[in-house]
Amino acid sequence: MATKLHLVRLHSLARQLDSEALEIRQHLARFPPFEGLTDALLDLVAESVDVAYFKAGSEILEREQTIDALYYIRSGAVEVYRRGGALLNRLEEGDIFGHFSLLRNHRVHFPVKAIEDTLVYLVPDEIFRRLGTEDEQFADFVELDRPRLQSAVEKRGGDAGLATTRVRKLISRPPVMVDASVTVRDAATRMTASHATSVLVLGEEDGNPRYAVTAPEGTQACLLGVLTDADFRSRVVAEGKPPETPVSEIVQGPPTTIQSDETLQEAMLCMLRNNLQHLPVLHRRTPVGVLHISDIIRHQTHTSLYLVERIFSQGSPQALARLLPDVREAFVRMVEEGADSQVIGSALSTIGRSFTRRLLELGEAELGPPPVPYCFMALGSMARNEQTIVTDQDNALVLDDSFDPARHDEYFAALGQFVSDGLAACGYSYCTGGIMATNREWRQPLRVWREYFIDWIGQPTPERLLHSSIFFDLDSVSGEEAFVVALQDLVAERAPRSPLFLAAMARNAGNRTPPLGFFRNFVMEKDGKQNNTINVKRRGTAPMTDLIRVHALACGSTAQNSFDRLNDIARTDLLPSGVSDRIRYALELISMLRIRHQAIDLQRDHPPTNSIEPENISPAERHNLKDAFQLLSDAQKFLQFRYPIPARRS
Amino acid sequence: MSAAQSPDWLARMQRQAAAARDPRLRRFYEAWQLPGSTPLRDVPLAALDLETTGMDPRRHSIVSIGIVPFDLGRIRFSQRRHWIVRPRFPLQALSVTLHHITHSDLAAAPDLGEVLGDVLDALAGRLPVVHYYPIERAFLDSALRFRLDEGIEFPVIDTMQLEARWYRQSLGARLRHWLGRRPVSIRLHESRLRYGLPAYQPHHAALDALATAELLQAQVAARFSPDTPVEALWC
Structure with a gap:
């Protein structure tokens, strides 16, 4: 009985919505932030839109004009500009604009121009506000309450079982x-x-x-x-x-x-x-x-815990290499279970460290005990506990000061080679920059390492530090942990007192810039150029960790993990309040995008990469990513301003 | 198609106002204030679309009317009006599928005579914009003659006729015709695509009116200017 009555009511409701508005409703329902609205609210929007057409090249919104509606692109494309006239964004079908100005005095902040013949739907201000109060997700999207990035990250964490x-x-x-x-x-x-x-x-x-x-x-x-x-x-x-x-x-x-x-x-x-x-x-x-x-x-049913056990029970590098499919499976499973980038980065780094440790054990078993104490040192992502499934090996050997090259180096060269070859077989490709224990330069006693760091920090130029920044993410993997701790302490003590070093690091941290965002199936660059793919490591996570590192060095933090470093940075006044949290959200967002796409690659039997094609990014993800890229870009600019080249040397 | 050939609609509408017997019609004519020299930017417009049971006003009748008020800057779709009216002549099966309007919809609908005042008020003071004017003018005239024993006339901008100027009567179009090529379609859907307008599901009076309003905005943006006098477009 109840069902029948319900059906009748539904039917009469459907009759009430004019079918001409249905056309508009169906289009709106395909795009965020409208896609998540209840049927009733969606009907309300579809019923209340007005429409306007703009020829390619014409101004849609001029600076300081009043604005009384949210603009929704039904067809065509527009460009949004900054105060100085620089391109801020290129928008397409299903995108919205004007919400920023609606929320601030109803004055247009960013002028908008049609770059193609464009038809827009205008959602009246009062309806826009009603959506904001009645639909939390809509409010998040247009940033009525809080930054969009933050809520995006929090929402994803919500359904994670482990978390x-x-x-x-x-x-x-x-x-x-x-x-x-x-x-x-x-x-x-x-x-x-x-x-x-x-x-x-x-x-x-x-x-x-x-x-x-x-x-x-x-x-x-x-x-x-x-x-x-x-x-x-x-x-x-x-x-x-x-x-x-x-x-x-x-x-x-x-x-x-x-x-x-x-x-x-x-x-x-x-x-x-x-x-x-x-x-x-x-x-x-x-x-x-x-x-x-x-x-x-x-x-x-998690496999990464078992993996560590299994790594330590393998008897040869070949046997270790056979665990590669299990590592990948564990990775995909963690992604599917909704683990965040810190859990995944930490678990994969633990797996990487376990491979390294086991290889060192096997190497020592083959070569005999080490002639002098040593510490096997991880650099880069493993030291930061931020490894993903696509990673190369960056490592070094810190030897006891009693090390005598003539008598001992043969052993450590062989050990380094054994571990490096083993890691390569396990999927950790050789470092193209040669930062490996196989390289004599990076197989040195502690006192030489001290000199390296003193030299880098004391005599810095951006050029000299260009390939050295990786050494400022360092952690011990096996052996005499104290050697690496001594180096970490040395860096933490000297770096904050060397403005020239910080300036050089800051300069380098700005070398790799994020794109502006996405437009259709292209990556939008700041100069308006469009590319087919984006290397989300080179253009996102790497520059983000670079800039976090500079602030961490400036505040004398000995933390290596980017999120830990952000905690240390937040305790200082290096960054305006709230900025370190926003950087954290942006890093998490970009990291997870990279990780999820690697998992998708693996599930499709493609070799995982750091590249992402825009067609594989959902509309909602695009908006969040654009915010994250913008934040990264702003943070990079702030870095140059915060750590200028000291006047006496410029 | 120049202003010189264009009828003096202000004078005609004033004469009609004096002659009209039905108060609703008189109100409609009296609301007309626009001289032909009015620049387009200042012209209140109303996209008008009629859905009919066929093409012949003597045998077919109106089943729905859609009106969307607009101007060059904005199309007030939120203020649209839509009426379903009971036809004088029986509905044929073919048109049923065309209009997504069923017999039961029509059985419950009012006669045009009952809503005529609302329809004319929605158009009052606005220049109707249609796609293929003979339909709207002839059907409204015929429907009014049947009910009031007096007809109606009014100026319109016909977006199809504008397309015909460029794609049928232009030198290039004649050359095309002379070469035996297929003429460019000037139907609403195809015309819209030329201006980058999206495909709408056709044959709903209010949606077709919206589609027509969008097309006129696009045509003016492409071919005229907001300063063009309205008499250059109307007929």
Whole structure:
């Protein structure tokens, strides 16, 4: 009965909408921000539009004229200009303009000219405002409330399982906890009785707040560590220890824990970083459970966790290379699950680091132990934890100062070659700039590395630094971490005090510029030229990380990841307030575009690249991207202004 | 087609106002204020489209009327009017599909006589713009004669006739014809495409009126200027 009545009503409603407005409605419904409107609002817009025709070459809006409607391009194309007359944008069928001026005094800010014969639909101001109050997505699009970029990024993050699911959701029972004084037999008995695969070991509170927990009886205790099934095998039975051994003797701490309201994403990264299978979960100071890798996998059938394990169990570079399809599958899966660029960048960097570490282990097994201590150093995207599926290798060796080239270099040259060849086989192509441990110049003792950095920072010119900026993203992968930390500290200490260095870096950071946006199936350049594809790394993410790096160097940050750097920058007054957040959104947006398109390439069995064809970018994405490119362009200009060449040298 | 040959519509409309018996008609004629020298930019326009059951006013009748007020700057589609009216002669199957208007729509529709005042008021003071004027003029005249025993006349701009000036009567068009080429189509849809106007689904009176208004804006932008006197276009 109800259905019938409903149908009748629908039918009569449909009759009410004049079919001449239907034509307009159907067109509007294909383009943002109208595509997301409810039927009722869409009808309202279609019913209320006026129309105007403009011949190619004629002015549609002149500066300072009053404006009373939102302009929607039904057919044709227009150009929007800046105050100085420079091209701001080229718009086509389905695009809107005038909203900026409608929101600000009804005076035209940016003049608009028809470049083709153009028919526009005019949405009256009062309808425009009504859409803004009744439809949040419309308001976002025309930036009624907040920047469009921000809401675009936030919206996409919204449906991500890993990013939004809290750890506590996967905790089904309290942890088994024992006092450090009990025997391993007692601990094993408790575990068996509870069908647990791990047990938390509590000791007396020792005053270290970091590991202080509330024991089940409500007393204060110290979390000493986790014992797992595997520990009983390897540290008790295999070592021939008696069942009477106190657990305090075999527990290894300090433990890594996670708060119950953290996201699964955070838990996953934590396990990846620390190579853990069990993660104690706390609610404030109370242990509430233990998260096991398989809990997350069951929740999100994720392969990247397994991958790290599998990497470390491969016995040869050839076997490692066979994991390439699994890496790609894990990548595509993360993209499909809606992970953000930080999660994906971090997971892929972890995978890359694991390959490198395993290759170093295999190399040492073949070549023998290293003659002097070394640190294998990652540069560029791996150091920043921002790798994608298309990446080349940038690495170097920092050797102990006791390094004697005559006696030791043969070994490290061979080790570097082994790792570099292995990485290439695993899909990390050789660095075309030769920034690899195979290059003698980048296989040097710590003191030489110090000189390199002192020289770069102390005697900078844009030309000399052109190919060196990659060295200012550096992190240790394996070996003596302290070597790389020393270099990071050196940079953080000297860079902020060298205006000439910052100016040279700022100059170089402006070399690669973003395009203006998109027009039909072309990439729009600022000079009006059109291209068929865009290299979104060269024109987007790379210049963005470049400019973030300069600010990070200026504020003495030792962070390498661009988002971490932005956190450090936000704590200073280097950037006007709010700007670092906008840069963050823009970077996330462009990074995800790059990542998603690489995933699409893989799904279609195409080799993944950094290139994107405009026809594969949705209208909504285009608008957001255009904003992001604009922000990048403005941020680049600000950089030149913020770090000018000091007067005495110019 | 020059101003010299153009009829003096102001004088004619004033004579008609004096002669009209029906108050609705008299109001319509009296509202006319435009001398032929008025520049196009100052002319209030009204795109007018009639949907009919056929081409012959003696055997066919009006089924719908669409009017969209506009001027050179803006087409007031939001102020459009649309009437479905009951035809005098029975509807033929062919026209049914053409107009997307069904028998039940028409059975419930008023007679033109009932809405005539509204229709004429919507046109009052505005210069009607049509595509192929014989239809609109002849059908309205015939419909009024049938109901009021007096006809109607009014100036129009015919966008099809304007196209014919350039594509049928021009030297180039005659050469084309002489060479045996197919003439350029001056139908509404094809004419619009020449000006980069989008394809609309035809045969809805208000939408066809909108399409005609857009075409005139395009024609003026391409061939005339806002300063052109209106008498250079009307007939």
